[in-house]
Amino acid sequence: xxxxxxxxxxxxxxxxLFNLDTVVSIESDGRDGITGQSHTIITTRWGRTMVKDTxxxxxxxxxxxxxxx
Numbered sequence: 001x002x003x004x005x006x007x008x009x010x011x012x013x014x015x016x017l018f019n020l021d022t023v024v025s026i027e028s029d030g031r032d033g034i035t036g037q038s039h040t041i042i043t044t045r046w047g048r049t050m051v052k053d054t055x056x057x058x059x060x061x062x063x064x065x066x067x068x069x
Contacts, residue, residue, distance in 0.1 A: 005020060005058070010051055022044045022045050026042050026055060028040050040054060
């Protein structure tokens with residue numbers, strides 16, 4: 001069963017569905033070159049994506065999805 005969470009793309013402000021099973025790493029402080037704002041970088045088997053969600057928000061969503069405490 002896939003472990004899916006919804007995150008917001010930092011460039012398009014669109015919701016994206018992420019499969020946590022494909023995530024290689026999640027890192028904070030990816031700065032975009034236009035506004036200088038800090039974003040979270042998610043690296044999967046297929047590439048990298050910047051999202052607006054913080055590491056704490058991602059952790060909470062992941063724990064809710066998996067039922068972990």
